[in-house]
Each structure stands twice: as structure tokens, then as C-alpha cells.
Amino acid sequence: MSRRRVAAAVSRMLLWAILVSTAIAAYLAVAELLAVVTAFDEVVIGVVSAALVALLLQRVRGGIASGVDRLVHGPGGDPARLLGRLGERVGEFDSGAEGLAGLAAALRAALGVAAIEIVPDEHGSDAIVVGEPGEDPTVLELRTAGVRIGELRVSPRHGERLSRSALRQLEELVGVVATALRLALASARLGDARDGLVAARQAERRTLRRELHDGIGPALAGVGFGLAAVDNLRATDPVAAAGLATRLAQDLRAQLGEVRRVARSVRVVGTGFELPVELVELGADFAGSGVEIAVDAPPAVRLPPHAIRPLYLVAAEAVHNAVRHAAARSVAIRLVEHSGDVTLSVADDGHGFDPAAVADGVGLATMREHAVEAGAELALDSGPGGTRMVLRVPGGAIVPASTSASREHTE
Missing domain, CATH: 3.30.450.40 (GAF domain)
Structure with a gap:
């Protein structure tokens, strides 16, 4: 017999022993009291005493049972x-x-x-x-x-x-x-x-809103005004109208590249996002801008899946700044792997800027956030001769290309 069954048997025996003892003692006490205070005969006294004792036991039985359980089973009871x-x-x-x-x-x-x-x-x-x-x-x-x-x-x-x-x-x-x-x-x-997903979605929406409001929107509005000017010039100066139309066509190609860049920047991770391919396409997107974009990105470079998209976003921001704000004539994008580390660099020959003066700017802050997300070290050097941005991913974070591709397609 198990300990639990023994404890249950002891609990029942104690309960009945206490109930019987209580019933006998209560019956004798009630009978004696009724004999003293009433003139009932013994039969009536016995019936009344039994009834009162039965009512009493019904009220106290639960408390007695709980006390027995605590005594036998401990503070927790049965x-x-x-x-x-x-x-x-x-x-x-x-x-x-x-x-x-x-x-x-x-x-x-x-x-x-x-x-x-x-x-x-x-x-x-x-x-x-x-x-x-x-x-x-x-x-x-x-x-x-x-x-x-x-x-x-x-x-x-x-x-x-x-x-x-x-x-x-x-x-x-x-x-x-x-x-x-x-x-x-x-x-x-x-x-x-x-919460992280909601925050990421909000950040992407803010990025899209900024791109549309500050870049693509005004540019397209300018193209619209230019087309109106072409229409006005057709009758008075066809040569000027043709030249303006050519420039507007170039602007439209450039804005098409911007749209592609923004669309690529919000692509979901795990949909075949390969950094060398994306960097080549990034250079092609700006082909109509009048700036020479040179891309050196071997396909064999190995990167952790989580770092690919942030690195692309930083490179895209750097190229965008060089083309739109730095008046650069050429931009060089280079992705290399050396001694286990992977380095992504974007260098231009534009007029540069003072990093300290724009340290709190949205662009630089976003680039730093992407660098942290990629587990990379970000270095920025800018001056009158141009700007060079370098991202280095330490070798400890890098996985083989085959493993990276398999993870990316299974996430």
C-alpha cells in the first residue's frame, strides 16, 4: 500500500473517531442539560438530544475534516x-x-x-x-x-x-x-x-514618407512644370523645347531609379536579397543621373543574412547623397572580403561636408542604426575632395555563402 493510501486511511479513521467521540460527548451533555431544565421523559430527551447532536455535527464536520487533513497531510491538506x-x-x-x-x-x-x-x-x-x-x-x-x-x-x-x-x-x-x-x-x-515588428513598420513608413516628400515628390512636380514649359516653347522655340524635353526624360529616368531604390530598400528579408546583385542594380538605377557609378562586388563574398539588407540601405543612402547633394562626378562602390572580414565602401569625388556639423541629421543617424543592425563598424571621412563611407563586418559574424543562402530562404 502506498504512503498516500495509508495517509488517506489514517485520515478517515481519525475523522470518524473524532466524530463518534464528539457525538457521544455532545449527546450526554445535551441529555443531561435537558433533564435538568425540562420535565421531558427519557424518551423525548433522547430524541431531542440526538437531533441537536446531528445538527451540530453537520456544522462542524467540515472544520474537523480540514483539521484532520492538515494534521495528516501537512499545511497543504489532502x-x-x-x-x-x-x-x-x-x-x-x-x-x-x-x-x-x-x-x-x-x-x-x-x-x-x-x-x-x-x-x-x-x-x-x-x-x-x-x-x-x-x-x-x-x-x-x-x-x-x-x-x-x-x-x-x-x-x-x-x-x-x-x-x-x-x-x-x-x-x-x-x-x-x-x-x-x-x-x-x-x-x-x-x-x-x-513590438519590434510594429516599430520596424513605423520606421519603414517614415522612410518612405521622407523619400516621397523630400525627393521623388518634388522631382516629379518639377517634371510636370517642365512639361508645361515644353508645351509653351514648342511654337516659339522648338530647339529649346527639344532640349528641355531631353533633360526631363533624363530626370524621369533618374526618378525611376529612385523609385526602384526605395522599393528595393523595403523588400522583405528572405526573398533572395543578394548584396552583390543589389549593389550592381543600385549603380544601374543612377545611370541616367550623369554620375559615373563603378561597382566592384564579387558574388562569392560571404555575409550573415541579417547584415545584407542594412548594408544595402547604407550604400544606397551614401550613393543618393553623392548624386543628389554632393555634386559628385563619380562614385565607387566596393565590396571585399579580407582576412575573414567583409568591407563595404562607397567613395565619391563630390564637395563633401562636415560630419560634425550634421552629426544629428536623419541620414547619418539612419546609417548608424543600420550599421548596428548589421553588426558592422561604420567609419565616415568627408572633406572638400569627397566623401568615403566604410562599413566593416567582423569575421566572427560571417557565415559561409551556402549557409547564408539556405537560412535566408528558410526564415
């Missing part, structure tokens, strides 16, 4: 009842931190202890504490699928200690608590990922 009470409430708890706190509160109430602590091992996750923890709590590991994810700390009430029965109950319940903790951690990670 393990079957404990599991039943928690099982009834598990469906009420959500999968987040609040649900975990509710489970800890229910466990504390069921076991009758001073405090319950659920402490995750995951960095950055807060512990759940219900009650006032003691100095020497009982600690049990929380594991799921054979992997430790935290621990359960149980502090008994002052002057008490956890019985062997209570410890067995806890050992039976750690699986439930571990599962709840795993769900709470997963829920927190899901919330963080959702």
Missing part, C-alpha cells in the same frame, strides 16, 4: 484536493505574467505557505513573488522537455516547516508550474517581437 482545486482554476489563468502570478497565488493559498516565488532563468525576465519570502525557502527546479527554465521557491509560515507530504505535493505540481512559466516566457517574447 493532495488530491489540492490538485483538484488548482486544476479547477488553471483554465482561469492567462498565458502571461498575470496568469503566472494568479497560479502562484492559488498555489500559496492551497499549500497554506507564506510565499511562492517563480524565478525564470531567462535574462531580463522578472520573478513572480506572492507573499513575504522567508530567509530559507525550499527550492525546486522547473524543467520542460528536460531543460531547466527556472525554479520554484516556497517559504513556509514563520515557525513552521514544510512536511514531507507537502514536499511531495510540490514535486507533483512543478510540472504544471514549469509549463505555465514556459507559456509566460513565450508570451513575453511574442509581445517583444510584435
Whole structure:
């Protein structure tokens, strides 16, 4: 016979022994009292006494049973009842931190202890504490699928200690608590990922709005005004009209390249985004701008998947600045791998700028953010002779090209 069955049998025997003893003592006391204060005969006194004792036992039986359970099973009471009470409430708890706190509160109430602590091992996750923890709590590991994810700390009430029965109950319940903790951690990670996705979408929308408002929109408006001027010049000066139309055609080709660049910059990661190919297409997009774009990007260069898109965005921003703002005549884009490191550089021969004077500008801030996202080091040198931007990805972050491609298509 198991210990639990022995404990259950002892509990029932004690309960019935106490009930019988209480019934006999109460019957004798009530009968004696009725004999003194009333003129009933013995039969009536016996019936009335039995009825009163029965009513009394109905009221006190639950309290006596609870006391016997605590005496036999410890502060938590009957393990079957404990599991039943928690099982009834598990469906009420959500999968987040609040649900975990509710489970800890229910466990504390069921076991009758001073405090319950659920402490995750995951960095950055807060512990759940219900009650006032003691100095020497009982600690049990929380594991799921054979992997430790935290621990359960149980502090008994002052002057008490956890019985062997209570410890067995806890050992039976750690699986439930571990599962709840795993769900709470997963829920927190899901919330963080959702917040990150929302932030990324907002950032891309701001980028698109800036590109459309500050670049493509005004340029297209200028083309529209130019076409109106061509229409006016056709009758009075056909040669000037033809020259203006040619310039407008070049502007339209340039803006088409801008549209392609913006569309490429918001392409979803994992859709065949290969940096050497994208850099060549970036140079082609600006072919009609009158600036010579030279691209040296061998296809065998290896890069981690997460770094490809940020590096492209930085290169695109650098080329855009050189063509639109620096009055550059030529831009050189170079992607090389040396001693395990990958270096992307964009150099132009424009008039340059003072990096310190525009340190807080949106363009430079965005480039730095992309560099951090790529795990790269960003260096910028600019002056009257031109601007050179260099991004270096350390070799420790680089994976073989075949691995990079397979990851990119499976993410």
C-alpha cells in the first residue's frame, strides 16, 4: 500500500473517531442539560438530544475534516484536493505574467505557505513573488522537455516547516508550474517581437514618407512644370523645347531609379536579397543621373543574412547623397572580403561636408542604426575632395555563402 493510501486511511479513521467521540460527548451533555431544565421523559430527551447532536455535527464536520487533513497531510491538506482545486482554476489563468502570478497565488493559498516565488532563468525576465519570502525557502527546479527554465521557491509560515507530504505535493505540481512559466516566457517574447515588428513598420513608413516628400515628390512636380514649359516653347522655340524635353526624360529616368531604390530598400528579408546583385542594380538605377557609378562586388563574398539588407540601405543612402547633394562626378562602390572580414565602401569625388556639423541629421543617424543592425563598424571621412563611407563586418559574424543562402530562404 502506498504512503498516500495509508495517509488517506489514517485520515478517515481519525475523522470518524473524532466524530463518534464528539457525538457521544455532545449527546450526554445535551441529555443531561435537558433533564435538568425540562420535565421531558427519557424518551423525548433522547430524541431531542440526538437531533441537536446531528445538527451540530453537520456544522462542524467540515472544520474537523480540514483539521484532520492538515494534521495528516501537512499545511497543504489532502493532495488530491489540492490538485483538484488548482486544476479547477488553471483554465482561469492567462498565458502571461498575470496568469503566472494568479497560479502562484492559488498555489500559496492551497499549500497554506507564506510565499511562492517563480524565478525564470531567462535574462531580463522578472520573478513572480506572492507573499513575504522567508530567509530559507525550499527550492525546486522547473524543467520542460528536460531543460531547466527556472525554479520554484516556497517559504513556509514563520515557525513552521514544510512536511514531507507537502514536499511531495510540490514535486507533483512543478510540472504544471514549469509549463505555465514556459507559456509566460513565450508570451513575453511574442509581445517583444510584435513590438519590434510594429516599430520596424513605423520606421519603414517614415522612410518612405521622407523619400516621397523630400525627393521623388518634388522631382516629379518639377517634371510636370517642365512639361508645361515644353508645351509653351514648342511654337516659339522648338530647339529649346527639344532640349528641355531631353533633360526631363533624363530626370524621369533618374526618378525611376529612385523609385526602384526605395522599393528595393523595403523588400522583405528572405526573398533572395543578394548584396552583390543589389549593389550592381543600385549603380544601374543612377545611370541616367550623369554620375559615373563603378561597382566592384564579387558574388562569392560571404555575409550573415541579417547584415545584407542594412548594408544595402547604407550604400544606397551614401550613393543618393553623392548624386543628389554632393555634386559628385563619380562614385565607387566596393565590396571585399579580407582576412575573414567583409568591407563595404562607397567613395565619391563630390564637395563633401562636415560630419560634425550634421552629426544629428536623419541620414547619418539612419546609417548608424543600420550599421548596428548589421553588426558592422561604420567609419565616415568627408572633406572638400569627397566623401568615403566604410562599413566593416567582423569575421566572427560571417557565415559561409551556402549557409547564408539556405537560412535566408528558410526564415
